[in-house]
Amino acid sequence: MSPNVRCATDDLGTPRHAGTLNRFSRTLRSPVNEDGDASEDSIKNLSRKPLTVTGGETCSIKQPKHKPRCEQSGQRGRRRMKANDRERHRMHNLNSALDALRNILPALPEDAKLTKIETLRFAHNYIWVDVAVCAGVALGMTELVPQLHHHPPEADINITVKVQFFIQTNSGT
């Protein structure tokens, strides 16, 4: 089942998306593999240019951001570097999971890549409408099911609210 789910307009509250909803026509920002593997991206970013940073635990001078702020030596330094490594790996895993989620969402134009927040909101909407369709079928609201698939986002909100209301009002019978 692959309902024509769209992101609700109010789910994308950032000014960038407000009104236009043109995220699907956006060009691909980073060269992630077509398989959704972020490894290439990660490699690219690991080799980024040195950055500068202010402040720090014991260092107040500007230092490259993607290098340790302070000279990592001694046990403390080793622990910090190990922790950084784990954190990097953890975030890569998180990104892999997001890519997997992107891959199972309804097809998008090839040059579009949902951002993290868009992916989560899209998935949320996708699940919600899917549940609403199942509930509508189960409750005999067959006239609403096609609308769930074909109405614009604004209508989706109204319909899902209607379904929710219907479920609530009929749950006791």
Added chain:
DNA sequence: TAGGCCATCTGGTCCT
């Protein structure tokens, strides 16, 4: 050029 998104570093907190 501003704003959005992102990766990374970092210190803090909680848990085992």
Added chain:
DNA sequence: AGGACCAGATGGCCTA
């Protein structure tokens, strides 16, 4: 003690 998780800070990249 060490690992997992989190949030803040920072700066690069990209698009409008």
